[in-house]
Amino acid sequence: MSDRCAVTIQNNQSIPRMFISGCLAGEWVRYDGGQQFHSVLINQMGRLVEWLPICPEFEAGLGLPREPIQLEGDPHNPAVRAVVSRRDMTDCLQKWAHEKGRVLDEVRPWGVVLKSRSPSCGVRDVKVVSVEGTKTRDGVGCFSGWLSESRPMMPLAQETDLSDFWRWQGFAEWVFIYQRWQRVERESLQRFHQRHKYQLMARHAGMAKALGRVAATAVSHAESIDDYCTLLARMMRLKSSRLRHVNALKHVAGYLPKKSRERAEAHRAIDHFSLGQRPLASVQMTLYRLASQKRLSYLQNQYYLKPDPLQLRIQRLGSRKQ
């Protein structure tokens, strides 16, 4: 970690901290000596979270400026090589990532936002060159791949997710699920699951059911918390969709009394959402109000219907196109 990061950490202990690719933060660390300042992340999201810049290639000692590198070989286990000199940088970058793990554990960031398409930082769709020289976009950057494997629950996004409503909304949600997850013990697993039930259903109904089954065994099964964590981390990487939310919202509306004015209002709101005429957050607020009117405490306790205000503010920074 650079000295600059260390200073920032000490100054602002109370603000959520997140790591960000240094080049997105405007640091001149790209291979060509340039940067990729991202104004929404730094100027707008920077009011909500404290960014801690990080640059795997520079911090691993690859130099500045440096030769460009690329992923080569098997997309699931690629090597990282310098494009011209053909030097293999894989070990050097992996060694640095392992050392960085200690810093991550000390800082306990709420999430990480990395630069897309980079052979070190890209979260998905990174170029990989096969032995035969063909190029695919199946790769994951060396650092982000290490991060996903070693800390699967750590919320992870790349800057291009901001222009994809469902991806960014999913990331904001993941950040807060992760915060709550860190306080969960085996005894409280079932309650955690119950309060996230519809949020999880909106990601993937089948996997949410499987998680429910694992949570139900929590009292008798010592491994249940690890099994739950593995499945939950996989789910957090899934992108939701309007259709999946409609399904979850309809399940919520099913708790309102049949033929009641409240149920009719809920269905009207969901129909408008399914036609793209009403934003998701507004329908969630309506359902929360209706649940409160009917004193349905199970629904009132759902994080899906009453997200953290900071989550909503982070969500709003992304694309408005749902």
Ligand code: SF4
């Ligand atoms: S993409 Fe990652 S490795 Fe490349 S310059 Fe930016 S922070 Fe550094």
